[in-house]
Amino acid sequence: MRVLMIEDNESVSEMMQMFFLNEKWEATFKYDGKEGLETFLASPNEWDMITLDLNLPTMDGVAVCREIRKVSNTVPIIMLTARDSESDQVIGLEMGADDYVTKPFSPLTLIARIKALHRRAELAEANLVLADSETGFDVMTEHFKMNTKTREAYLSDQLIAGLTPKEFDLLYTLAKKPRQVFSREQLLEMVWDYQYFGDERTVDAHIKKLRQKIEKVGPQVIQTVWGVGYKFDDSGVIV
Known part of the structure; x- marks a missing residue:
């Protein structure tokens, strides 16, 4: 694995x-936000993972993350x-970070x-091949469909x-079982592989960003079940 670590604390x-x-991972270290971004942009397909500090000189982590996501939706961050920087954590996730x-x-x-x-990320990449069935869709409802091979x-x-890889995986997890309610803890385990640790704000921030992208093309299909979690339901979609 090739890791780019952008961290000002040596x-x-x-x-x-x-x-x-x-x-046995190969790591490159950059101590400045702008320099780290330039290193990524010089070879954006070279990196398997980016760790990104929020508080960086010349360019903060949120800005760096935003610029990286303009180039790549797939590189894990x-x-x-x-x-004590809860608001920064949420903003970072909303800008496209996969975790913190x-x-x-x-x-x-x-x-x-x-x-x-x-x-x-490896599982997602392994599925990036053309669909070979007649429809190619793994999830189909009256108004919604997903293809895990083309990631659409x-x-x-x-x-x-x-859609970022995590947003796609989150949507797929919800959509393949319509109207089933998933708790944040279940989604952390199923989408992030976090059985024993993780922060529920990770789920909430990704849901928020996912909803924003869904609303650009139609009505909201991810519903909040207060006190429990989230569910997928497209039964109210009117064409």
Whole structure:
């Protein structure tokens, strides 16, 4: 795995370098937001994972994340945030980060998060082939359809554009069981592979961004079940 770590704290980078080497991963470290972005843009297809600190000189992590997502919807991004910066965490997720880890963090926790995210990214990449069946759709309802091979989702035959890997996986998890209610804990386990740790705000932030993209093509099909979680329901769609 090739990891780009954009982190202005050199002691953190030095610590993680040892753990990356232990995993036999190749890591590149940049200590400045603008420099880190330029490194990514120079070879955007080269990276398997990006860890991105929020508080960076010259260009903060949210801005860097936004620019990366203009180029790639697929490269996995984990943000590193201060424990008391809840609003920054949510903003980071809304800008396209797949996950975040709060500082101070255990290196083993970060390694576990990277592995979980990378597994999901590999599965998504393995499915990026043309559909060979007549319809090619894995989920079909009266108004909605999804193809896990082409990673496309349609509402009333309108493409829901710009879905990140996590947004697609989240939508697929909900849509393949219409009207079934999923708790945030269940979604963390099923979509993020987090059985024993994770933050429910990760789910909420991705749901918010996913809803914004769905609403560009039609009515909302992800419903909140207060006190429980979320469900997919397109029965109220009017064409």
